[in-house]
Amino acid sequence: MGVETGRITTDIPARLDRLPWARWHWLIVVGLGTVWILDGLEVTIVGSMSDALKDPDTGLGLSSWDVGFAGAIYVAGACIGALFFGQLTDRFGRKKLFLVTLAVYMCATVLTAFSMAPWWYFMARFFTGFGIGGEYAAINSAIDELIPAKFRGRVDIGINGSYWVGAAGGALLTIPLLDPTVVPAEWGWRLAFGLGAILAVGILLVRRNVPESPRWLFIHGREEEGERIVREIEETVEHESGHRLEGVDETITIRQRKTIPFTMIARTVFTLYPKRTVLCFSLFVGQAFLYNAFFFTYGDTLSTFLGVDQTGYYIAAFAVSNFAGALLLGPLFDRVGRVRMITFTYVISGALLGVTGFLLGSVTALSLTILGAVIFFFASAGASSAYLTASEVFPMETRALCIAxxxxxxxxxxxxxxxxxxxxxxxxxxxxxxxxxxAIGYFIGAVLMIGAGIVAAFLGVKAEGRSLESIAQPLTVAEDDDQQDERAGAST
Incomplete structure (x- = not known):
């Protein structure tokens, strides 16, 4: 296991990075990136339908704590799913796993729609998260390995930000589905979950046409298959762009392995790149608390304290602002740079959240939504950059598992x-x-976000416009161990 099977010198990474943007790249965006729409749909439905789920006659008789617990168990499932599928993605390939994880999500969300008791609902939410968590690992790694270097930052952040397209859609869907004059109350929330499964089927049909990562293939001894895929991509891009591609001179020599030992992966994260490990941990903790705390319970906050019966419109407006932030600020991560933009988005959103905590005593449903929209315009790009960072700054053999x-x-x-x-x-x-x-929850979120922004200012990696292999050379690069240790130590 993990023994060297051969050495090759390849120009595949340079050929993929020099490609101009073409319609083929939109296949990658649609086929892989739309999973975030599903995640946004799931989380928003739960948040928007808190009152429907609380009703003991037409819902499941959940309390506010139960609604929070459902959110927590969904996230717990996502965490475990990410770890479980992440190591399988690095071992068996990106494509196999991003098909399997989507199937897991589809089955679990159908089970959610048929929930007959709180325990059933909690179990279904866990496995829905389990599939979504696996998606994060498989999809982020595949996207970054197929998108050219000069577009990687904006594409990754835009795709992660598409979560909010699902959030807006989910919020608007709940308006008719929660109207008993349109749909019976006992069926509305079930239909909402069922629609997620229908959307997943459409994504699966597109995703079948997405190729395996050529970068993964040549490291795992399947260079002929990787070469064939790259040639097909180049022919497609030349046809779509109408321009002949120039050759490349840059190559990399790789020691091929069928599998990469877990001990090598763990050593990479904790020993070779300790500063990057601290950076990624800080970014993920900050954005996870901010989003999961605020957004999972936002609908409950509006209905409990501010007298809002129909929260869908408020959440949709909030979601639109989030997507706009990722879309408009994303290109700046390539132009202005990763470190500056990550620091800015984390610190400004954290500071604004802290101010909002002090203003809670005087807010209305409208003013709280406006404040939230401003905060998360910046926070959405920052949160997306956490996934971008984890997928860029570690070697390719560990990419999916590091994200997970x-x-x-x-x-x-x-x-x-x-x-x-x-x-x-x-x-x-x-x-x-x-x-x-x-308010105490807002203050905790503010401290975590500002702290993560400060960490990024000191430990951030300038990855804009650079190939993945230059940011973190593959562990299988053909050099002796002393050279590899020296090189990794210099790049922490």
């Missing part, structure tokens, strides 16, 4: 504790109808 590791650890700290804390705070404060009782 930091997503799981960071989200476990911020994403599970956040919904539980906010659910508890809402339950405690609801007796007095005093919204200021949840």
């Amino acid at each position: 590791f930091f997503y799981a650890i960071g989200t476990a700290v911020g994403g599970i504790s956040g919904p539980l804390l906010f659910g508890y705070l809402i339950d405690q404060a609801s007796a007095d109808k005093d919204i200021t009782g949840i």
